[in-house]
Amino acid sequence: MCAYELCPSPLHSKKWRVVTAGTCAGGRDWEPLVGQTLCDSCYSTYRKHGTFVRSVRTNEGWSRTGSSRLQLPEQGALCGIGSERHGRRKARS
Numbered sequence: 001m002c003a004y005e006l007c008p009s010p011l012h013s014k015k016w017r018v019v020t021a022g023t024c025a026g027g028r029d030w031e032p033l034v035g036q037t038l039c040d041s042c043y044s045t046y047r048k049h050g051t052f053v054r055s056v057r058t059n060e061g062w063s064r065t066g067s068s069r070l071q072l073p074e075q076g077a078l079c080g081i082g083s084e085r086h087g088r089r090k091a092r093s
Contacts (some may be wrong), residue, residue: 002037002038002039002042003033003036003037003038004038004039004042004052006052007038007039007042007052008041009039009040009041010039010052011042012039013039013040014040015039015040016037016038016039016040017037017038017039017040017043018035018036018037019033019034019035019036019037019038019043020034020035021034025043025047026046026047026048026052028046028047028051033042033046
């Protein structure tokens with residue numbers, strides 16, 4: 001079950017992600033979510049945008065409206081932005 005309270009489909013996912021102390025994807029601050037299980041959709045949304053609020057299409061284009069109950073900072077100081085651990089895997093030799 002997805003830990004994000006406002007997940008549109010909390011019981012269905014092709015892949016489940018458990019946030020660990022080492023999670024650093026997208027350079028986001030994952031610390032408040034350590035130990036939580038997220039569906040792949042919520043995980044990806046947070047990884048890409050730093051929020052669980054999804055975009056909606058309007059006449060003017062795409063917009064992020066609404067609020068998520070979990071407000072987290074845009075960038076994570078714990079992720080070492082600019083270091084090797086910035087959400088990318090090392091290339092295999």
